[in-house]
Amino acid sequence: MGQFARFAAGRLLIAFVTLAVISIAVFAAMRSVPGSYADVMLPTNARAEARAALIDKYGLDDPLPAQYLKWAGNALTGDLGDSLTSGDSVLSELGSRAAVTVELALLGGLLALLVGVPLGLVGGISRSRRATGLVRVGNSVLLSLPDILVGALLVWLISTYEVPFTVGGWEPLFSDPYANLQAALPAALTISVLGMGFVMTTTRGTVAQIASEPYVQAAVARGETRGQIVRRHVLRNSSVPVLTVFAVYLGYLLGGAVIAEVLFSLDGIGRYVIDATGHRDYPVVQGAVLVAAAAFVLISMLVDLLYGVLDPRIGARSAR
Amino acid sequence: MLQDLFDTPARVSRRSVLRGMLVGSAAIGGSSVLAACGKRDEAGTATGASTIATRRGGTIVWGKPAEATLLDPTTGGVGSSMELFQIVYDPLIAVDGELRLIPGLAERWEQPSDTEYLFTLRDGVRFSNGRALTSDDVVATFERYFDPRMASSLASFIAPGTRVARVDARTVRFTLPAPSSTFLSALASAFAVILPMAEVRAGRIDLSKQMLGTGPFMVESHKAGSSWMLVRNPHAWQPPIADRLSIKIMPDDNARIAALRDGSIDLTYFDVPDAERLLADVPNTEVKVQDRTDFYALVLNATGKGSPFTDQRVRQAISYAIDRDQIREIALAGTGQPTGAISAAFGDIAPRPTLAHDPEKARALLRQAGRTNLSFEIVYPGEAFGRIAQVLQQNLEAVGVKVTLGSLEEGVWVDRVYTQRPPKFDATVSWYAAYVGPAQALNLWNVDISPFAFQVRDPRTQELIVRAQQAPEGQEAEALKEASAAIDVQASTIPLVTKNATIAWRTDLIRVEIDDKDGNIHPLRHSPEYALAKAA
Numbered sequence: 001m002g003q004f005a006r007f008a009a010g011r012l013l014i015a016f017v018t019l020a021v022i023s024i025a026v027f028a029a030m031r032s033v034p035g036s037y038a039d040v041m042l043p044t045n046a047r048a049e050a051r052a053a054l055i056d057k058y059g060l061d062d063p064l065p066a067q068y069l070k071w072a073g074n075a076l077t078g079d080l081g082d083s084l085t086s087g088d089s090v091l092s093e094l095g096s097r098a099a100v101t102v103e104l105a106l107l108g109g110l111l112a113l114l115v116g117v118p119l120g121l122v123g124g125i126s127r128s129r130r131a132t133g134l135v136r137v138g139n140s141v142l143l144s145l146p147d148i149l150v151g152a153l154l155v156w157l158i159s160t161y162e163v164p165f166t167v168g169g170w171e172p173l174f175s176d177p178y179a180n181l182q183a184a185l186p187a188a189l190t191i192s193v194l195g196m197g198f199v200m201t202t203t204r205g206t207v208a209q210i211a212s213e214p215y216v217q218a219a220v221a222r223g224e225t226r227g228q229i230v231r232r233h234v235l236r237n238s239s240v241p242v243l244t245v246f247a248v249y250l251g252y253l254l255g256g257a258v259i260a261e262v263l264f265s266l267d268g269i270g271r272y273v274i275d276a277t278g279h280r281d282y283p284v285v286q287g288a289v290l291v292a293a294a295a296f297v298l299i300s301m302l303v304d305l306l307y308g309v310l311d312p313r314i315g316a317r318s319a320r
Numbered sequence: 321m322l323q324d325l326f327d328t329p330a331r332v333s334r335r336s337v338l339r340g341m342l343v344g345s346a347a348i349g350g351s352s353v354l355a356a357c358g359k360r361d362e363a364g365t366a367t368g369a370s371t372i373a374t375r376r377g378g379t380i381v382w383g384k385p386a387e388a389t390l391l392d393p394t395t396g397g398v399g400s401s402m403e404l405f406q407i408v409y410d411p412l413i414a415v416d417g418e419l420r421l422i423p424g425l426a427e428r429w430e431q432p433s434d435t436e437y438l439f440t441l442r443d444g445v446r447f448s449n450g451r452a453l454t455s456d457d458v459v460a461t462f463e464r465y466f467d468p469r470m471a472s473s474l475a476s477f478i479a480p481g482t483r484v485a486r487v488d489a490r491t492v493r494f495t496l497p498a499p500s501s502t503f504l505s506a507l508a509s510a511f512a513v514i515l516p517m518a519e520v521r522a523g524r525i526d527l528s529k530q531m532l533g534t535g536p537f538m539v540e541s542h543k544a545g546s547s548w549m550l551v552r553n554p555h556a557w558q559p560p561i562a563d564r565l566s567i568k569i570m571p572d573d574n575a576r577i578a579a580l581r582d583g584s585i586d587l588t589y590f591d592v593p594d595a596e597r598l599l600a601d602v603p604n605t606e607v608k609v610q611d612r613t614d615f616y617a618l619v620l621n622a623t624g625k626g627s628p629f630t631d632q633r634v635r636q637a638i639s640y641a642i643d644r645d646q647i648r649e650i651a652l653a654g655t656g657q658p659t660g661a662i663s664a665a666f667g668d669i670a671p672r673p674t675l676a677h678d679p680e681k682a683r684a685l686l687r688q689a690g691r692t693n694l695s696f697e698i699v700y701p702g703e704a705f706g707r708i709a710q711v712l713q714q715n716l717e718a719v720g721v722k723v724t725l726g727s728l729e730e731g732v733w734v735d736r737v738y739t740q741r742p743p744k745f746d747a748t749v750s751w752y753a754a755y756v757g758p759a760q761a762l763n764l765w766n767v768d769i770s771p772f773a774f775q776v777r778d779p780r781t782q783e784l785i786v787r788a789q790q791a792p793e794g795q796e797a798e799a800l801k802e803a804s805a806a807i808d809v810q811a812s813t814i815p816l817v818t819k820n821a822t823i824a825w826r827t828d829l830i831r832v833e834i835d836d837k838d839g840n841i842h843p844l845r846h847s848p849e850y851a852l853a854k855a856a
Contacts, residue, residue: 035731035739041389043397043473044738044750045763045770050395050471051739085389086544087529093544152574159578167578168383168570168585265568265575267546275545275571279389280731 011304015297022293023075023286027068030282036060037084037280058084060282071286080287085279090287093272100268103173103180104260105253107188109246112195117242119196120203121230124238125211135204142197151190151263158186168265187264191257195249202245206238213237240307247303251296255289374831374851379564382844383576383588387545387569392527393513394464397473399753399841402510406842407550407565409513409533410557412439412458413504415756415845417835419613419666421504425453425514425534434499434792441490446555447516448538455486460517462494476769477506477760499790501799505757510840536560536848545569560848573598580605580824586852587825587832589843593653593704595822604828609655613663613754613761613839614819616656616708618642618698619737620747621774622812627746628691632776635811637685638747639675641719642712648817651707656817661807662800663754663761665818665837670758671801673815674808682719695722696746701733705749708816712749743774751819756839758800759789765807775813781806829853 037060038051055061062070071081080090123135158165165186171179210216211234219229258270269288276284388404390396396405414424426439445453462484465472481497496503506512516532519525525532531539536558537550548567552560568585570576573592579585581602592598599607620629620638628634644658657664660673686692698709706727713723728736736744754761762785763769767777784803791799807813823843825832830853833846844850 033731035729035733035735039734039739040731041398042395044734045476045752045772046395046397046473047471047476047771049468053469053471054395083544085387086542087526088544096543155574155578159574159581166582166584167575168568169579169582262572263575265570265572265579267543272545275387278730 011301015294015301018297019290019293020072023072023290024068026286026289027064027071027282030277030280030285031064033280035280037282040278040280041085071283075287075290080290081283083276083284084281085276085284090283093284094269094288094291097267097269097272099172100170100261100266101254101257101270103184104188104191104257104266104268105250107184108192108195108253108257109250111188111192112199112249113246115192115196116199117203120200120242121207121234123200123204124207125230125234135200139197139200139204142193142200144197145193147190147193147257148259148263150193151187151260154186154190155263170266183264183266187257187260187266190260190263191253195246195253198245198249199242202242203238206241207234210234210237243303243306247299251299254295254299255292372828372831373854374561375854376561376851377563378852379566380562380587380830380847380850380852381566381568381585383570383579383585384567385569385571385573385576385589385591388548391529391531393511393515394470394472394527397511402841403843404531404548404567405510405513405533406535406840407537407844407847408531408535408539409515410535411508411510411512412441412514413508415508415840417837417845419756419837419839421508421756424508425458429504435496437494437496437503438487439492439494441492442557443490445534445557447532447534448553448555449516449519449532450555451516451518453514453534454489455492457517458492458514459484459486460521461513461515464515464517464520465512473511474506474509476763477502477509499792501759501791501793501796502757502789505755505760508756508840510842537565540564556848558848561851565847577602580826583826583829585826586830587823589821589823591704591819591821593651593655593707593820595824596655597653599822599824602824604826605824606827607822607824608834610821610823610834610843611657611665611837612818612820612841613665613756613837614751614841615659615663615754615761616647616705616749616751616816616819618712618747618814618816619750619774620812620814621743621745622776623774624742624746628689628694628696629747629812631689631691632809632811633685633689634691634694635814636675636809637682637689637691637719638716638721639673639808639811639814640678640682640685641715641721642814642816643677643715644673644817645677646715647708647711651704651711652817652820655820655822659815659818661762661765661804661815662758663815663818665754665839666758669797669800671804674805675811677715679719686720692720693722694720695724697724697726698747698749699726699728699733699736699745700749701728701730705751708749737774738772741773745774749816753841754839759791759796759803762788762803762807764813765810772813776810778806778810781810 036055038054042050042054059067074081082089083093119135119138123132126132155167157163158167164182166182169179170183173180216229216233219233258274261268261271262274273285273288386400388401390398390401393405393409410425412424412426414422416422425442425445427442429437429439431437441453441455447453464470465474466478466482479497479500483495485493487493513533515527516525519532520527534557536553536556537560538553539548540551541549546569550565552563570579573590576588577598580588596607596609599605620635621627622629622635648654648656648658658673660671662670664670686694698712700706700709709725713725716723737748752761752764765781766785767775767782784806788799788803821843823834831851833849835845
């Protein structure tokens with residue numbers, strides 16, 4: 001087997017084991033939470049017979065290992081089961097909501113990069129105490145600002161001033177891009193704040209370290225311009241750690257930006273899973289977490305491959 | 321050094337001046353943009369609903385706080401589902417704004433004896449698929465509701481042994497084993513709607529996933545947790561003025577307020593007591609606080625081993641310590657009415673609580689019971705309940721009782737209070753529906769009907785409850801008074817204050833009619849008459 005094939009096989013095996021462990025953990029956690037599906041769905045004065053009938057209908061009184069194995073076996077074939085609440089296929093429900101979550105994640109990630117990288121660059125390179133101080137304070141604010149506060153502030157802003165943004169008025173991107181962005185941007189801004197902080201911190205630290213490297217000093221001595229040095233040496237060499245942080249953050253966002261989706265009434269995966277958790281809709285929670293974990297694992301694998309492109313030394317080490 | 325290429329000495333330079341001007345301009349520009357955008361408050365003034373010119377057709381957009389999770393009326397007796405049942409289906413009997421029973425699918429009914437009712441169906445009523453409604457549908461619907469295997473929500477209000485039979489194509493007879501003062505009001509409930517039983521029995525419709533009724537609207541599409549699109553039922557006997565009803569599921573109160581402001585929804589409602597205040601400055605919006613028969617209650621676990629509440633004196637002391645007026649003013653923003661077991665929303669027929677606020681009596685009873693150092697926990701499932709619990713904590717502290725509070729996630733709360741045997745709680749704040757008949761809520765204290773493990777079993781109270789629920793017309797008031805007084809004395813589930821709803825709508829976008837009172841969780845009772853504004 002070739003080098004790359006062995007590498008890929010190893011990664012896939014790790015991914016499979018990771019997903020299996022996560023699925024077992026989520027299954028066990030959901031079944032451990034007090035209050036069954038029947039408890040939360042039926043009126044409080046529902047008789048025991050009604051509860052029993054509902055539990056029996058969905059096989060929720062079968063032995064737990066049997067329930068898990070049945071679900072896992074179906075999941076391997078791509079069938080994540082049906083929502084207990086709506087009866088619809090979990091996979092199709094997630095699919096119909098994925099566009100919202102993916103768009104929010106990508107927009108939020110983009111905003112995090114657009115703000116975090118330049119400011120981190122300034123903070124890492126500048127010797128001006130005022131500049132670095134401002135960046136440091138800004139960084140701390142971004143890292144400590146709760147996204148629920150940012151979101152609530154934006155909702156208030158939108159509802160008080162005639163600003164061209166909306167709450168809860170999502171339109172698909174390709175059918176009405178303007179209306180789509182009116183709804184998406186405030187939510188994306190809400191979830192990007194923490195990411196801006198992460199990216200800025202990582203960029204600042206990495207850039208500061210790289211700026212004092214001998215090869216950078218050599219570039220300065222050779223008379224390269226500021227822009228050339230930043231592009232050819234600083235950004236390139238700081239990209240790996242920044243990419244790592246960004247990938248982790250993107251994976252987290254793809255799991256569903258719950259706070260933003262609830263605050264802005266957006267129909268994404270995060271809000272769907274939160275509702276399902278409250279309703280004890282086990283197939284939805286299990287399926288959604290599995291899909292989010294798979295997305296995270298996939299992103300990690302892609303980032304590993306990207307490392308080799310960004311930094312040929314990493315690619316060469318892996319190939320040996 | 322690299323930094324030397326970026327930094328200049330600390331002196332005024334063209335770069336620093338330009339940078340300063342840029343920052344200053346951005347600050348000025350930002351606030352100017354907001355000022356230029358204008359506050360939505362200045363967009364217009366509130367207008368009365370009656371001043372707008374309306375049109376036929378169009379799409380009403382309703383911001384609904386919670387998804388309808390159970391779609392089968394047989395078992396779906398939860399508020400979020402009941403709202404939808406009453407738009408898609410119809411019951412035999414309807415209710416007006418004063419909770420009086422009026423004809424629904426039945427154009428009239430007679431009571432030949434204390435235990436017999438004859439209903440005559442309206443002529444020409446059809447389901448939304450065009451099939452005519454017949455008495456066979458009615459008989460089959462109630463056979464389904466009465467089937468013990470179905471464990472329907474309606475069954476708890478109908479005496480076992482009640483029979484239903486077809487008399488002719490438009491007439492149905494109900495025969496009860498004993499007189500009932502709750503029978504007619506139970507038939508007016510959301511979970512007594514008439515179902516398309518021919519399709520159900522033929523397997524052509526699964527009621528847990530599909531809805532097919534005689535109501536003004538029918539379901540066109542549904543995205544779980546997100547939205548519904550309902551269209552006019554072409555065969556409705558109460559055809560709506562609007563073409564469509566778009567329902568957006570918006571659980572967040574602030575999001576619904578924002579959507580009301582920007583006009584992306586036409587109407588919505590709120591359960592939070594502060595809603596009227598929060599909506600005060602939303603332009604072009606009218607707000608109505610609707611009296612509901614629902615009520616909050618303090619539930620004491622009176623059967624727990626070692627529980628202080630097994631002693632009736634302690635329970636009564638708790639009851640005497642409660643200041644319902646303070647709960648209403650502080651926790652519920654002045655909404656609702658102090659209530660006993662018969663919801664105060666029913667008006668004069670509802671007796672006031674007999675164990676009214678009296679801290680001295682509370683202390684005396686605690687001394688008699690030897691419980692002068694009493695302490696316990698009140699658990700609760702949400703914000704409004706938490707506020708009530710805080711006021712109760714203060715009321716009880718004033719009589720020397722120490723209360724700790726515990727907020728629980730709803731599913732956990734249901735499990736600990738209603739499911740576990742024995743229940744795992746000391747006391748909780750809950751809420752109950754009293755529906756449209758004064759005697760219906762008495763089921764909560766009827767241990768043969770309500771399966772609550774925390775309920776006290778008292779034969780005398782049970783007898784009075786049954787007597788009130790079987791009282792002939794004209795004798796109901798006295799029987800209700802006796803049952804209510806017995807429940808007060810028992811003091812295990814202590815009614816507190818009625819639970820109102822706040823309905824808000826854009827007066828420049830839609831004309832609506834909202835009843836002063838409701839007992840069926842039916843904010844859109846007059847939806848067929850709602851009309852959208854004409855385009856300017």
